Amino acid sequence: MRVLHLALALLAVPAMAALVVAGGRSLKGSESVVAVDQIDPADTLPGQDTDAAPQEPTTAEPATSAILAPAAPEPPKPAAHSRAIDPEVVAPPELSEDELERVEPRAPLSDLALAGPPKPRKTKMPDGGDGTKLFQPIATAAGMIKAKDYAIAVSGIEIVKESETCSDGGKPWDCGVRARTAFRAFLRGRTVVCAVPPQGGQAAIAAKCWVGNKDVGEWLAENGWARAAQGGPYVEAGEKARAAKKGIFGMAPNLGGLPALPAATGPAPAAPSSILPAEDSAVMPPADQPAPAQ
Numbered sequence: 001m002r003v004l005h006l007a008l009a010l011l012a013v014p015a016m017a018a019l020v021v022a023g024g025r026s027l028k029g030s031e032s033v034v035a036v037d038q039i040d041p042a043d044t045l046p047g048q049d050t051d052a053a054p055q056e057p058t059t060a061e062p063a064t065s066a067i068l069a070p071a072a073p074e075p076p077k078p079a080a081h082s083r084a085i086d087p088e089v090v091a092p093p094e095l096s097e098d099e100l101e102r103v104e105p106r107a108p109l110s111d112l113a114l115a116g117p118p119k120p121r122k123t124k125m126p127d128g129g130d131g132t133k134l135f136q137p138i139a140t141a142a143g144m145i146k147a148k149d150y151a152i153a154v155s156g157i158e159i160v161k162e163s164e165t166c167s168d169g170g171k172p173w174d175c176g177v178r179a180r181t182a183f184r185a186f187l188r189g190r191t192v193v194c195a196v197p198p199q200g201g202q203a204a205i206a207a208k209c210w211v212g213n214k215d216v217g218e219w220l221a222e223n224g225w226a227r228a229a230q231g232g233p234y235v236e237a238g239e240k241a242r243a244a245k246k247g248i249f250g251m252a253p254n255l256g257g258l259p260a261l262p263a264a265t266g267p268a269p270a271a272p273s274s275i276l277p278a279e280d281s282a283v284m285p286p287a288d289q290p291a292p293a294q
Helices: 002-029 175-187 216-222 235-243
Strands: 121-124 130-134 138-141 144-147 150-154 166-168 171-173 192-194 204-207 209-211
Touching (some): 150 216, 209 216, 216 235
Antiparallel strands (some): 121 130, 130 192, 144 150, 166 171, 192 209
């Protein structure tokens, strides 16, 4: 048994030698490049000849130079635009005037499409009489109502015109404007029912009017924003308003909380006829701007 092991060991020695020789040949066949740094002659060691011609340094290529760089990707092709359509394909065919037919426009689907106020219509008033509903009324004066084709003077009162002035301890104030403003605040664009015929187009009509269950003439008289007509139904309400000094029978409104207008310190400057300088004058820069840097 020992003889067999000795024989196997003797045979393994030549095999190992053969593998070493083969490996050396393979290493010798492969090229290896070593980069050598250039040596400065001033850094030579003592005793070395510095007059000898310096050898040119060998420029070695890096080991990664053999690796090919990846190719740049090709730019994507531009996609066709969605609007790039041949006009000859979608253009409508040309038609002659004989082939065209003109039709009348269709009627609106409802009256709301006309965006106009509702038409006046007959109704019953709170006192039982016949009246007409008037929409979107406007107070042109204290006691004067305008709605669509109607101009109505509220009956039983004297209209206070816009230009009328009243006296407060000898001091006049514009009570007509104040009365009209108060009447507009009372109406607020609400529907008015007046004893007028359904068809309008007439001049001023004296009629009794209601807003809801409130008599318009009575409201004007009892709040002092109009004078009650002699012999009318609102004489008593007018006398109470005069005794209580309401509306136009009272004092001028207190405007103390409003800011006072600035007092004029001199005549207003005249506006220039032109913002351009005259032909014979030099152009001057504005005084509130710095001079340009030189």
